[in-house]
Amino acid sequence: xxxxxxxxxxxxxxxxxxxxxxxxxxxxxxxxxxxxxxxxxxxxxxxxxxxxxxxxxxxxxxxxxxxxxxxxxxxxxxxxxxxxxxxxxxxxxxxxxxxxxxxxxxxxxxxxxxxxxx
Amino acid sequence: xxxxxxxxxxxxxxxxxxxxxxxxxxxxxxxxxxxxxxxxxxxxxxxxxxxxxxxxxxxxxxxxxxxxxxxxxxxxxxxxxxxxxxxxxxxxxxxxxxxxxxxxxxxxxxxxxxxxxxxxxxxxxxxxxxxxxxxxxxxxxxxxxxxxxxxxxxxxxxxxxxxxxxxxxxxxxxxxxxxxxxxxxxxxxxxxxxxxxxxxxxxxxxxxxxxxxxxxxxxxxxxxxxxxxxxxxxxxxxxxxxxxxxxxxxxxxxxxxxxxxxxxxxxxxxxxxxxxxxxxxxxxxxxxxxxxxxxxxxxxxxxxxxxxxxxxxxxxxxxxxxxxxxxxxxxxxxxxxxxxxxxxxxxxxxxxxxxxx
Amino acid sequence: xxxxxxxxxxxxxxxxxxxxxxxxxxxxxxxxxxxxxxxxxxxxxxxxxxxxxxxxxxxxxxxxxxxxxxxxxxxxxxxxxxxxxxxxxxxxxxxxxxxxxxxxxxxxxxxxxxxxxxxxxxxxxxxxxxxxxxxxxxxxxxxxxxxxxxxxxxxxxxxxxxxxxxxxxxxxxxxxxxxxxxxxxxxxxxxxxxxxxxxxxxxxxxxxxxxxxxxxxxxxxxxxxxxxxxxxxxxxxxxxxxxxxxxxxxxxxxxxxxxxxxxxxxxxxxxxxxxxxxxxxxxxxxxxxxxxxxxxxxxxxxxxxxxxxxxxxxxxxxxxxxxxxxxxxxxxxxxxxxxxxxxxxxxxxxxxxxxxxxxxxxxxxxxxxxxxxxxxxxxxxxxxxxxxxxx
Numbered sequence: 026x027x028x029x030x031x032x033x034x035x036x037x038x039x040x041x042x043x044x045x046x047x048x049x050x051x052x053x054x055x056x057x058x059x060x061x062x063x064x065x066x067x068x069x070x071x072x073x074x075x076x077x078x079x080x081x082x083x084x085x086x087x088x089x090x091x092x093x094x095x096x097x098x099x100x101x102x103x104x105x106x107x108x109x110x111x112x113x114x115x116x117x118x119x120x121x122x123x124x125x126x127x128x129x130x131x132x133x134x135x136x137x138x139x140x141x142x143x
Numbered sequence: 144x145x146x147x148x149x150x151x152x153x154x155x156x157x158x159x160x161x162x163x164x165x166x167x168x169x170x171x172x173x174x175x176x177x178x179x180x181x182x183x184x185x186x187x188x189x190x191x192x193x194x195x196x197x198x199x200x201x202x203x204x205x206x207x208x209x210x211x212x213x214x215x216x217x218x219x220x221x222x223x224x225x226x227x228x229x230x231x232x233x234x235x236x237x238x239x240x241x242x243x244x245x246x247x248x249x250x251x252x253x254x255x256x257x258x259x260x261x262x263x264x265x266x267x268x269x270x271x272x273x274x275x276x277x278x279x280x281x282x283x284x285x286x287x288x289x290x291x292x293x294x295x296x297x298x299x300x301x302x303x304x305x306x307x308x309x310x311x312x313x314x315x316x317x318x319x320x321x322x323x324x325x326x327x328x329x330x331x332x333x334x335x336x337x338x339x340x341x342x343x344x345x346x347x348x349x350x351x352x353x354x355x356x357x358x359x360x361x362x363x364x365x366x367x368x369x370x371x372x373x374x375x376x377x378x379x380x381x382x383x384x385x386x387x388x389x390x391x392x393x394x395x396x397x398x399x400x401x402x403x404x405x406x407x408x409x410x411x412x413x414x415x416x417x418x419x420x421x422x423x424x425x426x427x428x429x430x431x432x433x434x435x436x437x438x439x440x441x442x443x444x445x446x447x448x449x450x451x452x453x454x455x456x457x458x459x460x461x462x463x464x465x466x467x468x469x470x471x472x473x474x475x476x477x478x479x480x481x482x483x484x485x486x487x488x489x490x491x492x493x494x495x496x497x498x499x500x
Numbered sequence: 501x502x503x504x505x506x507x508x509x510x511x512x513x514x515x516x517x518x519x520x521x522x523x524x525x526x527x528x529x530x531x532x533x534x535x536x537x538x539x540x541x542x543x544x545x546x547x548x549x550x551x552x553x554x555x556x557x558x559x560x561x562x563x564x565x566x567x568x569x570x571x572x573x574x575x576x577x578x579x580x581x582x583x584x585x586x587x588x589x590x591x592x593x594x595x596x597x598x599x600x601x602x603x604x605x606x607x608x609x610x611x612x613x614x615x616x617x618x619x620x621x622x623x624x625x626x627x628x629x630x631x632x633x634x635x636x637x638x639x640x641x642x643x644x645x646x647x648x649x650x651x652x653x654x655x656x657x658x659x660x661x662x663x664x665x666x667x668x669x670x671x672x673x674x675x676x677x678x679x680x681x682x683x684x685x686x687x688x689x690x691x692x693x694x695x696x697x698x699x700x701x702x703x704x705x706x707x708x709x710x711x712x713x714x715x716x717x718x719x720x721x722x723x724x725x726x727x728x729x730x731x732x733x734x735x736x737x738x739x740x741x742x743x744x745x746x747x748x749x750x751x752x753x754x755x756x757x758x759x760x761x762x763x764x765x766x767x768x769x770x771x772x773x774x775x776x777x778x779x780x781x782x783x784x785x786x787x788x789x790x791x792x793x794x795x796x797x798x799x800x801x802x803x804x805x806x807x808x809x810x811x812x813x814x815x816x817x818x819x820x821x822x823x824x825x826x827x828x829x830x831x832x833x834x835x836x837x838x839x840x841x842x843x844x845x846x847x848x849x850x851x852x853x854x855x856x857x858x859x860x861x862x863x864x865x866x867x868x869x870x871x872x873x874x875x876x877x878x879x880x881x882x883x884x885x886x887x888x889x890x891x
Contacts, residue, residue: 039551039554039569040553040554040555040556040567042555043343044340044343044344045343046343046344047343062559084348085346085347085348085368086346086347086348086349086844087346089653089695089844090562090653090692090693090694091693091694091695091839094693112687115687115691115693118691119560119562119691123559123560124557124559125557125561125562125691126562127555127557127562127652127692128555128556128557128562137343137344137345137346138344138553138555139555139652140346140349140385140386140387140388140552140553147559147560147639147642148639148642148643149560149561149642149647149690150647150686150687150690151642151645151647151686152588152647152679152682152683152686152689153588153589153590153591153646153647153657153679153682153683154590154599154645154646155590155679156590156591156592156594156665156675156679158596158599159590159594159595159596159599160594160665164665164666168664168665169664169670169673171664171666171667171668171670172668172787173668173783173784174667174668174783184666184667184668192666194666198515198516199516199617200515200516200517200518200521201518201616201617201618202518202521202522202614202615202616202627203521203614203615203616203617204521204522204524204525204532204613204614204615205525205604205607205608205613205614205615206524206525206613207521207524208600208604208615208617209601209604212597212600212601212604213597215596215597216597221596221597221598222594222595222596223594223595223596223597223600224592224593224594224595224662225593225595225617225618226593227593227622227659227661227709227710227711229617229618231617252516252520253516254514254515254516266620268620269616270548271539271542271543271548271549271550272518272535272539272627273550273568273582273584273627273628274548274550275548275550275551275552275553275568276548277548279546280539280542280543282518283507283510283543286510286513286515286517286518286519287510287513289515290512290513290514290515293513293514293515296515297514313803313804314802314804315802315803315808316620316802317620317715318711318714318715319802320714320802320803320808321711321713321714321715321808321810349844349845352805352843352844352845353804353805353845354805355803355804355805355806355807380803380804382804382805384552385804388551388552388553391552393547393548394547395545395546395547398546398547406714408708408711408712408713408714409706409707409708409709409776410706410707410708410713410773410774410775410776411706411707411775411776411777411780412752412753412754412775412777413754415708415713415714415810417808417810427546429506429543429546430506430507430509430510430543431509431510452748453748453752453777453781484807485806485807486807
């Protein structure tokens, strides 16, 4: 499975995640955003995507959701006046990425697919 | 278009309760088991409710469910429930409905039983029907075992309750670690490592952390990050495969099943206990796993012959001693039976309290 | 000639056959047909034919749906997608023909026709549908008042025994507690944000028919603290009926606090450990006390990673009165500290072991009490943190 973008072919698995995460580009992120039902990526989306990519680059794992939420809680851009409200941050996360951090944000950010049900 | 509904939780249980249960909620006095498969509960008010319990394979198609609902409509004003061990109960206030219920269900292949001191059902996981980490099937093994133990399901023939469980792999998605007799799917070889895909798909630190014995190390292959297994430290649990698709561990030649005994969740008489190893390996022999069925039947026979009234399997073994258990069952006691994980020394026999052999 | 000779073997025998269930649905559902064929293939190959993982969901939820794909879509196109949907069961697993019939209607329209009643955690499992059917199924379910259960690193669907609805042993209203927790903690169930899974199971009495002590991170088990109620007339009925009360009841009491002399049964309630044996054996003569509450235990889990564990006592007696504010406070204290400090995929049991139970209990503002342990420590490696300093 896969898709083509600007003449380049990107292979994906059956859930639509990149098979080679090294091939990610900003254009791929935009493509995934549309493909997963967003209108596009705003500055707020990019703040989350960049946080995910920086974290992965440093630790080779996707951040735990609680860590992602913590970073969003502190973000004035995303939270506005509601900075510091943890529940509010969780709500914002799902407003930005309705399919959730695992299914949508990690896919758009080019991180590995989260594993399993156990 | 109606607004999208979310976060409403389960429907309130009160709407599903038969009127006699609603009326006597929290005011039940005692119960009896007039015959296998039938419970009679009596409330302080004198009201009674009869529950006819039937076997179920847990995997149910809509056709069967609709059949149950039609039976519930005919005899129970539409009320029924499932038990925590996957059986089905038809609920009625009318004693005169009990026999017709049993006959109707029996005639359509749904036998009554599972009450009192019986083998009520065998909890199990998805196995080859749905699971990607399964070392064996679960539904098939359960069917084969319950066919063999059917008389102990349909009658009150056992000294105490017999709770059986099966897990198709070490993830143990059920109470396999605390059942009277449990069957566990196992692997016996380390996973293969698909290096080319690891650093593009797997989280290496997560996979390394998933290993209970620290058998996974970082590695470099063709200039890319990967992982390697220290074979001597691997005990083939498959936790790494759960974390990383590129460490497949299923091996048709070597996968098999192990048998465990003596677990217990209830606090009655003795404290809850874990299951202990009885047989480390039996082959995967679908469709009926005769070796597994034989082993379980052997344990049940020993239990019936030697347990005191009310004793659970684990309690019986503690009373007669593990050496006697292995003697009576004929199971071989091997080096694998002696623990070698974190709390191993707590299981050693550190006394001279040995029966004569 | 049958395409499933091995599975056909499992249609024989007195126990109801799951193969017949799949075959029944396969008459009208290609998904069920291919499941059967793929299962037969697994029986032949002795290996699973499901691919690793599968991440799908519905909008606004990060949990409740398990993605699944066959590794042989060309051979078994009907199971190229075979996701399962966890539907939050009603507490106590009671249904009406109308309510459950609605689920059947929805599933017949969109899915494989196969279910598990129920999954290991307690949810109803709708077994097998395609990605494009997930949103329609979800919408149809919620329209009828049903919702999804948990999965992943969240609060998993709470479950319970049938408690006060039918059982005279029930010390607490297990179904109301479960229903309340489920509705109160919807966010924690549907949007995973914990270090790992957290399971709550509620048993009405120490018989623990829902295996709470072996399977839940927080185990809530009913108990009482006053005297067992004794009906001596009924005791006589049991004795006259042939029951050997000394052998069957008194000798089996773990603390030997039951005595039967001159036709009278007596219980030294100060030494009763509420094991339920005597009540189990003589339900017409003995009843639980009336000052009831719950033991709260923490930390059961299956083997991965640090080994299987049973839950251990955190609170020996908690009064359980609606809306269960004390329980919720306790749950949230436990979550706060675990959420803050837990590692990725670290269960609460492993977290407590890493932190030390004594430290953990102190950190959540509770007093350490002997009821929390079987015995005090044997090893002398004490991390003293109180000491004098020279002036």
